[in-house]
Amino acid sequence: MPETITCSGLITLAGRPNVGKSTLLNRLIGQKISVTSSRAQTTRHRLLGIKTTGQAQIIYVDTPGLHAHNKGLFNRHLNRVAGSSLFGVDCIVLLITSKGWTEADEYPLRLVSKTGIPVILAINKIDQLKDRRLLLPLIAQSNRKMAFKEIVPVSARTGENTHDLENIILKYLPEQPPLYPVDRISDRGERFLAAELVREQIFRGFQQEVPYATAVSIDRFERIRQTLHIQATIWVERDGQKPILIGKDGKRLKTVGSRARQAMEKLFDNKVHLRLWVKVREGWSDNERALRSLGYLDET
Known part of the structure:
Protein backbone atom coordinates (compact mmCIF):
# COMPACT_ATOMS: atom_id res chain seq x y z
CA MET A 1 0.00 0.00 0.00
CA LYS A 171 7.15 19.48 -8.51
CA TYR A 172 4.03 20.71 -10.30
CA LEU A 173 1.48 18.54 -8.49
CA PRO A 174 -0.72 20.47 -6.05
CA GLU A 175 -1.16 19.31 -2.47
CA GLN A 176 -4.42 17.38 -2.42
CA PRO A 177 -5.73 13.84 -1.91
CA PRO A 178 -5.63 11.31 -4.77
CA LEU A 179 -8.18 11.95 -7.50
CA TYR A 180 -8.64 8.24 -8.27
CA PRO A 181 -8.55 5.02 -6.23
CA VAL A 182 -4.94 3.98 -5.67
CA ASP A 183 -5.39 0.64 -7.49
CA ARG A 184 -6.60 2.22 -10.75
CA ILE A 185 -4.21 2.54 -13.70
CA SER A 186 -6.67 4.07 -16.18
CA ASP A 187 -10.05 5.78 -16.40
CA ARG A 188 -11.03 3.42 -19.23
CA GLY A 189 -12.76 0.07 -18.84
CA GLU A 190 -11.79 -3.31 -20.24
CA ARG A 191 -14.21 -3.14 -23.19
CA PHE A 192 -12.58 0.08 -24.41
CA LEU A 193 -9.09 -1.37 -24.01
CA ALA A 194 -10.07 -4.55 -25.87
CA ALA A 195 -11.35 -2.52 -28.84
CA GLU A 196 -8.16 -0.47 -28.87
CA LEU A 197 -5.96 -3.58 -28.93
CA VAL A 198 -7.80 -4.85 -32.01
CA ARG A 199 -7.39 -1.48 -33.72
CA GLU A 200 -3.70 -1.40 -32.81
CA GLN A 201 -3.08 -4.60 -34.74
CA ILE A 202 -4.86 -3.18 -37.77
CA PHE A 203 -2.60 -0.11 -37.66
CA ARG A 204 0.45 -2.31 -37.35
CA GLY A 205 -0.53 -4.82 -40.01
CA PHE A 206 -1.91 -2.72 -42.87
CA GLN A 207 -0.63 0.07 -45.06
CA GLN A 208 -2.15 3.03 -46.84
CA GLU A 209 -5.72 4.03 -46.03
CA VAL A 210 -7.09 0.85 -44.44
CA PRO A 211 -6.18 1.59 -40.77
CA TYR A 212 -7.70 5.07 -40.93
CA ALA A 213 -10.91 3.71 -42.46
CA THR A 214 -11.52 1.32 -39.57
CA ALA A 215 -13.23 1.53 -36.20
CA VAL A 216 -13.88 -1.24 -33.67
CA SER A 217 -16.91 -1.92 -31.49
CA ILE A 218 -17.19 -4.60 -28.81
CA ASP A 219 -20.36 -6.67 -29.14
CA ARG A 220 -19.71 -9.14 -26.31
CA PHE A 221 -17.41 -9.04 -23.29
CA GLU A 222 -18.17 -11.83 -20.85
CA ARG A 223 -16.21 -13.86 -18.32
CA ILE A 224 -17.19 -17.52 -18.23
CA ARG A 225 -15.24 -19.52 -15.68
CA GLN A 226 -11.58 -18.66 -16.36
CA THR A 227 -12.01 -17.32 -19.91
CA LEU A 228 -12.93 -13.92 -21.36
CA HIS A 229 -15.25 -14.30 -24.35
CA ILE A 230 -14.95 -11.24 -26.58
CA GLN A 231 -16.71 -10.56 -29.88
CA ALA A 232 -15.83 -7.45 -31.86
CA THR A 233 -16.87 -5.83 -35.13
CA ILE A 234 -14.35 -4.02 -37.29
CA TRP A 235 -16.11 -1.31 -39.30
CA VAL A 236 -14.75 -0.13 -42.65
CA GLU A 237 -15.98 2.71 -44.84
CA ARG A 238 -16.13 1.05 -48.28
CA ASP A 239 -16.94 -2.38 -49.70
CA GLY A 240 -13.49 -2.65 -51.27
CA GLN A 241 -11.77 -2.37 -47.89
CA LYS A 242 -13.48 -5.44 -46.43
CA PRO A 243 -11.68 -8.11 -48.52
CA ILE A 244 -8.34 -6.34 -47.95
CA LEU A 245 -8.82 -6.57 -44.21
CA ILE A 246 -9.99 -10.18 -44.28
CA GLY A 247 -7.33 -11.39 -46.71
CA LYS A 248 -7.19 -14.60 -48.73
CA ASP A 249 -8.94 -17.39 -46.85
CA GLY A 250 -9.29 -15.01 -43.90
CA LYS A 251 -5.55 -15.11 -43.14
CA ARG A 252 -5.07 -11.40 -42.50
CA LEU A 253 -8.02 -11.17 -40.15
CA LYS A 254 -6.81 -14.29 -38.32
CA THR A 255 -3.41 -12.64 -37.82
CA VAL A 256 -5.05 -9.48 -36.42
CA GLY A 257 -7.18 -11.60 -34.11
CA SER A 258 -4.30 -13.77 -32.90
CA ARG A 259 -2.07 -10.82 -32.06
CA ALA A 260 -4.88 -8.85 -30.43
CA ARG A 261 -5.84 -11.88 -28.34
CA GLN A 262 -2.26 -12.30 -27.09
CA ALA A 263 -2.14 -8.61 -26.12
CA MET A 264 -5.48 -8.91 -24.30
CA GLU A 265 -4.36 -11.97 -22.36
CA LYS A 266 -1.29 -10.08 -21.20
CA LEU A 267 -3.24 -6.95 -20.22
CA PHE A 268 -6.22 -8.67 -18.60
CA ASP A 269 -4.22 -11.59 -17.14
CA ASN A 270 -6.91 -13.92 -18.43
CA LYS A 271 -7.35 -16.53 -21.12
CA VAL A 272 -9.22 -14.86 -24.01
CA HIS A 273 -11.44 -16.27 -26.72
CA LEU A 274 -11.75 -13.60 -29.43
CA ARG A 275 -14.00 -13.56 -32.49
CA LEU A 276 -13.87 -10.81 -35.12
CA TRP A 277 -16.26 -9.71 -37.87
CA VAL A 278 -15.75 -7.11 -40.58
CA LYS A 279 -18.70 -4.97 -41.66
CA VAL A 280 -19.17 -1.92 -43.87
CA ARG A 281 -20.59 1.38 -42.62
CA GLU A 282 -20.32 3.84 -45.50
CA GLY A 283 -18.52 7.08 -44.63
CA TRP A 284 -18.61 6.54 -40.86
CA SER A 285 -15.73 9.00 -40.24
CA ASP A 286 -17.75 11.92 -41.62
CA ASN A 287 -21.11 10.99 -40.13
CA GLU A 288 -22.00 12.46 -36.74
CA ARG A 289 -24.44 9.71 -35.78
CA ALA A 290 -21.96 6.97 -36.72
CA LEU A 291 -19.11 8.64 -34.85
CA ARG A 292 -21.23 8.98 -31.74
CA SER A 293 -22.35 5.35 -31.86
CA LEU A 294 -18.70 4.27 -32.14
CA GLY A 295 -17.72 6.17 -29.00
CA TYR A 296 -16.47 9.43 -30.48
CA LEU A 297 -17.72 13.04 -30.12
CA ASP A 298 -18.43 12.80 -26.38
CA GLU A 299 -14.92 13.44 -25.02
CA THR A 300 -14.40 17.20 -25.19
Whole structure:
Protein backbone atom coordinates (compact mmCIF):
# COMPACT_ATOMS: atom_id res chain seq x y z
CA MET A 1 0.00 0.00 0.00
CA PRO A 2 1.24 3.52 -0.79
CA GLU A 3 2.08 5.92 1.99
CA THR A 4 -0.34 8.76 2.72
CA ILE A 5 -0.71 10.60 -0.58
CA THR A 6 -0.20 14.32 -0.15
CA CYS A 7 -0.21 15.54 -3.76
CA SER A 8 -1.91 14.63 -7.01
CA GLY A 9 -2.60 16.26 -10.33
CA LEU A 10 -3.18 16.07 -14.07
CA ILE A 11 -0.34 16.15 -16.61
CA THR A 12 -1.16 16.37 -20.32
CA LEU A 13 1.19 14.77 -22.85
CA ALA A 14 0.94 16.94 -25.96
CA GLY A 15 2.57 17.17 -29.37
CA ARG A 16 2.13 16.52 -33.04
CA PRO A 17 1.07 13.09 -34.31
CA ASN A 18 3.59 10.22 -34.08
CA VAL A 19 5.93 11.94 -31.63
CA GLY A 20 5.75 9.17 -29.03
CA LYS A 21 3.14 10.33 -26.51
CA SER A 22 1.48 6.94 -26.07
CA THR A 23 4.80 5.12 -25.82
CA LEU A 24 5.89 7.59 -23.14
CA LEU A 25 2.61 7.12 -21.26
CA ASN A 26 3.06 3.35 -21.21
CA ARG A 27 6.65 3.76 -20.01
CA LEU A 28 5.70 6.16 -17.21
CA ILE A 29 2.81 3.99 -16.04
CA GLY A 30 4.90 0.83 -16.30
CA GLN A 31 2.19 -1.02 -18.21
CA LYS A 32 0.74 -0.94 -21.71
CA ILE A 33 -2.60 0.85 -21.59
CA SER A 34 -2.33 3.05 -24.70
CA VAL A 35 -2.02 1.58 -28.18
CA THR A 36 1.00 2.40 -30.32
CA SER A 37 2.19 2.00 -33.89
CA SER A 38 4.62 3.69 -36.24
CA ARG A 39 1.72 5.39 -38.03
CA ALA A 40 0.52 8.90 -37.23
CA GLN A 41 -2.83 9.39 -35.47
CA THR A 42 -2.93 5.92 -33.94
CA THR A 43 -4.36 7.53 -30.79
CA ARG A 44 -7.97 8.62 -31.28
CA HIS A 45 -9.25 9.04 -27.73
CA ARG A 46 -8.27 10.91 -24.62
CA LEU A 47 -6.96 8.34 -22.16
CA LEU A 48 -5.89 8.80 -18.55
CA GLY A 49 -2.96 6.78 -17.23
CA ILE A 50 -2.85 6.81 -13.43
CA LYS A 51 0.35 6.24 -11.50
CA THR A 52 0.19 6.10 -7.70
CA THR A 53 3.52 5.78 -5.96
CA GLY A 54 4.89 6.87 -2.61
CA GLN A 55 3.19 10.10 -1.62
CA ALA A 56 1.91 11.17 -5.05
CA GLN A 57 -0.64 10.29 -7.69
CA ILE A 58 0.14 11.44 -11.23
CA ILE A 59 -2.68 11.35 -13.78
CA TYR A 60 -1.21 11.46 -17.27
CA VAL A 61 -3.51 12.57 -20.10
CA ASP A 62 -2.71 10.92 -23.43
CA THR A 63 -4.34 12.60 -26.43
CA PRO A 64 -4.50 12.44 -30.22
CA GLY A 65 -1.74 14.36 -31.95
CA LEU A 66 -2.33 18.09 -32.43
CA HIS A 67 -2.28 19.10 -36.08
CA ALA A 68 -3.38 22.12 -38.11
CA HIS A 69 -5.23 19.93 -40.64
CA ASN A 70 -8.96 20.21 -39.91
CA LYS A 71 -10.49 18.63 -43.01
CA GLY A 72 -13.41 16.35 -42.21
CA LEU A 73 -15.58 15.83 -39.14
CA PHE A 74 -13.33 13.15 -37.65
CA ASN A 75 -10.13 15.22 -37.86
CA ARG A 76 -11.91 18.16 -36.27
CA HIS A 77 -13.04 15.87 -33.46
CA LEU A 78 -9.48 14.63 -32.84
CA ASN A 79 -8.19 18.18 -32.66
CA ARG A 80 -10.96 19.21 -30.24
CA VAL A 81 -10.17 16.28 -27.95
CA ALA A 82 -6.46 17.08 -27.97
CA GLY A 83 -6.95 20.83 -27.62
CA SER A 84 -9.41 20.59 -24.74
CA SER A 85 -6.91 18.44 -22.82
CA LEU A 86 -4.54 21.42 -22.57
CA PHE A 87 -6.80 23.14 -20.04
CA GLY A 88 -7.71 22.30 -16.46
CA VAL A 89 -4.43 20.48 -15.89
CA ASP A 90 -1.47 21.25 -13.64
CA CYS A 91 1.32 20.86 -16.16
CA ILE A 92 1.86 20.08 -19.86
CA VAL A 93 4.65 17.92 -21.23
CA LEU A 94 5.20 18.96 -24.86
CA LEU A 95 6.99 16.33 -26.95
CA ILE A 96 9.22 16.79 -29.98
CA THR A 97 11.73 14.29 -31.35
CA SER A 98 15.51 14.42 -31.30
CA LYS A 99 15.45 15.13 -35.05
CA GLY A 100 14.54 18.69 -34.14
CA TRP A 101 11.69 21.12 -34.59
CA THR A 102 9.48 20.64 -37.64
CA GLU A 103 6.72 22.73 -39.13
CA ALA A 104 4.21 20.29 -37.64
CA ASP A 105 5.61 20.99 -34.13
CA GLU A 106 4.84 24.70 -34.40
CA TYR A 107 1.07 24.25 -34.10
CA PRO A 108 1.09 22.45 -30.71
CA LEU A 109 3.80 24.88 -29.54
CA ARG A 110 1.52 27.84 -30.28
CA LEU A 111 -1.38 26.20 -28.44
CA VAL A 112 0.52 25.31 -25.27
CA SER A 113 2.17 28.73 -25.11
CA LYS A 114 -1.25 30.36 -24.79
CA THR A 115 -2.50 28.26 -21.88
CA GLY A 116 -0.64 29.94 -19.02
CA ILE A 117 0.08 26.44 -17.65
CA PRO A 118 3.66 25.31 -16.86
CA VAL A 119 5.16 23.52 -19.87
CA ILE A 120 8.01 20.99 -19.78
CA LEU A 121 9.66 20.11 -23.10
CA ALA A 122 10.54 16.44 -23.57
CA ILE A 123 12.90 15.75 -26.47
CA ASN A 124 11.98 12.16 -27.29
CA LYS A 125 13.71 9.39 -29.27
CA ILE A 126 17.23 10.25 -28.16
CA ASP A 127 18.06 6.55 -28.62
CA GLN A 128 18.00 7.30 -32.37
CA LEU A 129 20.73 9.94 -32.09
CA LYS A 130 24.18 8.77 -33.14
CA ASP A 131 25.81 11.93 -31.76
CA ARG A 132 24.37 13.15 -28.45
CA ARG A 133 26.21 16.44 -28.86
CA LEU A 134 23.48 17.42 -31.32
CA LEU A 135 21.17 17.83 -28.34
CA LEU A 136 22.99 20.97 -27.19
CA PRO A 137 22.05 23.19 -30.17
CA LEU A 138 18.53 21.72 -30.13
CA ILE A 139 18.11 22.64 -26.45
CA ALA A 140 19.42 26.14 -27.16
CA GLN A 141 17.01 26.53 -30.08
CA SER A 142 14.13 25.30 -27.90
CA ASN A 143 14.92 27.84 -25.19
CA ARG A 144 14.63 30.59 -27.80
CA LYS A 145 11.20 29.37 -28.86
CA MET A 146 9.59 29.42 -25.42
CA ALA A 147 10.45 29.77 -21.75
CA PHE A 148 9.99 26.10 -20.90
CA LYS A 149 10.08 25.24 -17.20
CA GLU A 150 12.48 22.39 -17.98
CA ILE A 151 13.89 20.64 -21.04
CA VAL A 152 14.44 16.90 -20.66
CA PRO A 153 15.91 14.62 -23.36
CA VAL A 154 14.27 11.18 -23.05
CA SER A 155 13.74 7.89 -24.80
CA ALA A 156 10.22 6.57 -24.26
CA ARG A 157 11.25 3.35 -26.01
CA THR A 158 14.21 2.50 -23.74
CA GLY A 159 13.16 4.46 -20.66
CA GLU A 160 16.28 6.63 -20.61
CA ASN A 161 15.77 9.76 -18.46
CA THR A 162 12.04 9.08 -17.98
CA HIS A 163 12.60 8.79 -14.22
CA ASP A 164 14.18 12.25 -14.28
CA LEU A 165 11.17 13.57 -16.19
CA GLU A 166 8.80 12.12 -13.61
CA ASN A 167 10.74 13.70 -10.73
CA ILE A 168 10.39 17.08 -12.43
CA ILE A 169 6.67 16.55 -12.97
CA LEU A 170 6.21 15.86 -9.26
CA LYS A 171 7.15 19.48 -8.51
CA TYR A 172 4.03 20.71 -10.30
CA LEU A 173 1.48 18.54 -8.49
CA PRO A 174 -0.72 20.47 -6.05
CA GLU A 175 -1.16 19.31 -2.47
CA GLN A 176 -4.42 17.38 -2.42
CA PRO A 177 -5.73 13.84 -1.91
CA PRO A 178 -5.63 11.31 -4.77
CA LEU A 179 -8.18 11.95 -7.50
CA TYR A 180 -8.64 8.24 -8.27
CA PRO A 181 -8.55 5.02 -6.23
CA VAL A 182 -4.94 3.98 -5.67
CA ASP A 183 -5.39 0.64 -7.49
CA ARG A 184 -6.60 2.22 -10.75
CA ILE A 185 -4.21 2.54 -13.70
CA SER A 186 -6.67 4.07 -16.18
CA ASP A 187 -10.05 5.78 -16.40
CA ARG A 188 -11.03 3.42 -19.23
CA GLY A 189 -12.76 0.07 -18.84
CA GLU A 190 -11.79 -3.31 -20.24
CA ARG A 191 -14.21 -3.14 -23.19
CA PHE A 192 -12.58 0.08 -24.41
CA LEU A 193 -9.09 -1.37 -24.01
CA ALA A 194 -10.07 -4.55 -25.87
CA ALA A 195 -11.35 -2.52 -28.84
CA GLU A 196 -8.16 -0.47 -28.87
CA LEU A 197 -5.96 -3.58 -28.93
CA VAL A 198 -7.80 -4.85 -32.01
CA ARG A 199 -7.39 -1.48 -33.72
CA GLU A 200 -3.70 -1.40 -32.81
CA GLN A 201 -3.08 -4.60 -34.74
CA ILE A 202 -4.86 -3.18 -37.77
CA PHE A 203 -2.60 -0.11 -37.66
CA ARG A 204 0.45 -2.31 -37.35
CA GLY A 205 -0.53 -4.82 -40.01
CA PHE A 206 -1.91 -2.72 -42.87
CA GLN A 207 -0.63 0.07 -45.06
CA GLN A 208 -2.15 3.03 -46.84
CA GLU A 209 -5.72 4.03 -46.03
CA VAL A 210 -7.09 0.85 -44.44
CA PRO A 211 -6.18 1.59 -40.77
CA TYR A 212 -7.70 5.07 -40.93
CA ALA A 213 -10.91 3.71 -42.46
CA THR A 214 -11.52 1.32 -39.57
CA ALA A 215 -13.23 1.53 -36.20
CA VAL A 216 -13.88 -1.24 -33.67
CA SER A 217 -16.91 -1.92 -31.49
CA ILE A 218 -17.19 -4.60 -28.81
CA ASP A 219 -20.36 -6.67 -29.14
CA ARG A 220 -19.71 -9.14 -26.31
CA PHE A 221 -17.41 -9.04 -23.29
CA GLU A 222 -18.17 -11.83 -20.85
CA ARG A 223 -16.21 -13.86 -18.32
CA ILE A 224 -17.19 -17.52 -18.23
CA ARG A 225 -15.24 -19.52 -15.68
CA GLN A 226 -11.58 -18.66 -16.36
CA THR A 227 -12.01 -17.32 -19.91
CA LEU A 228 -12.93 -13.92 -21.36
CA HIS A 229 -15.25 -14.30 -24.35
CA ILE A 230 -14.95 -11.24 -26.58
CA GLN A 231 -16.71 -10.56 -29.88
CA ALA A 232 -15.83 -7.45 -31.86
CA THR A 233 -16.87 -5.83 -35.13
CA ILE A 234 -14.35 -4.02 -37.29
CA TRP A 235 -16.11 -1.31 -39.30
CA VAL A 236 -14.75 -0.13 -42.65
CA GLU A 237 -15.98 2.71 -44.84
CA ARG A 238 -16.13 1.05 -48.28
CA ASP A 239 -16.94 -2.38 -49.70
CA GLY A 240 -13.49 -2.65 -51.27
CA GLN A 241 -11.77 -2.37 -47.89
CA LYS A 242 -13.48 -5.44 -46.43
CA PRO A 243 -11.68 -8.11 -48.52
CA ILE A 244 -8.34 -6.34 -47.95
CA LEU A 245 -8.82 -6.57 -44.21
CA ILE A 246 -9.99 -10.18 -44.28
CA GLY A 247 -7.33 -11.39 -46.71
CA LYS A 248 -7.19 -14.60 -48.73
CA ASP A 249 -8.94 -17.39 -46.85
CA GLY A 250 -9.29 -15.01 -43.90
CA LYS A 251 -5.55 -15.11 -43.14
CA ARG A 252 -5.07 -11.40 -42.50
CA LEU A 253 -8.02 -11.17 -40.15
CA LYS A 254 -6.81 -14.29 -38.32
CA THR A 255 -3.41 -12.64 -37.82
CA VAL A 256 -5.05 -9.48 -36.42
CA GLY A 257 -7.18 -11.60 -34.11
CA SER A 258 -4.30 -13.77 -32.90
CA ARG A 259 -2.07 -10.82 -32.06
CA ALA A 260 -4.88 -8.85 -30.43
CA ARG A 261 -5.84 -11.88 -28.34
CA GLN A 262 -2.26 -12.30 -27.09
CA ALA A 263 -2.14 -8.61 -26.12
CA MET A 264 -5.48 -8.91 -24.30
CA GLU A 265 -4.36 -11.97 -22.36
CA LYS A 266 -1.29 -10.08 -21.20
CA LEU A 267 -3.24 -6.95 -20.22
CA PHE A 268 -6.22 -8.67 -18.60
CA ASP A 269 -4.22 -11.59 -17.14
CA ASN A 270 -6.91 -13.92 -18.43
CA LYS A 271 -7.35 -16.53 -21.12
CA VAL A 272 -9.22 -14.86 -24.01
CA HIS A 273 -11.44 -16.27 -26.72
CA LEU A 274 -11.75 -13.60 -29.43
CA ARG A 275 -14.00 -13.56 -32.49
CA LEU A 276 -13.87 -10.81 -35.12
CA TRP A 277 -16.26 -9.71 -37.87
CA VAL A 278 -15.75 -7.11 -40.58
CA LYS A 279 -18.70 -4.97 -41.66
CA VAL A 280 -19.17 -1.92 -43.87
CA ARG A 281 -20.59 1.38 -42.62
CA GLU A 282 -20.32 3.84 -45.50
CA GLY A 283 -18.52 7.08 -44.63
CA TRP A 284 -18.61 6.54 -40.86
CA SER A 285 -15.73 9.00 -40.24
CA ASP A 286 -17.75 11.92 -41.62
CA ASN A 287 -21.11 10.99 -40.13
CA GLU A 288 -22.00 12.46 -36.74
CA ARG A 289 -24.44 9.71 -35.78
CA ALA A 290 -21.96 6.97 -36.72
CA LEU A 291 -19.11 8.64 -34.85
CA ARG A 292 -21.23 8.98 -31.74
CA SER A 293 -22.35 5.35 -31.86
CA LEU A 294 -18.70 4.27 -32.14
CA GLY A 295 -17.72 6.17 -29.00
CA TYR A 296 -16.47 9.43 -30.48
CA LEU A 297 -17.72 13.04 -30.12
CA ASP A 298 -18.43 12.80 -26.38
CA GLU A 299 -14.92 13.44 -25.02
CA THR A 300 -14.40 17.20 -25.19
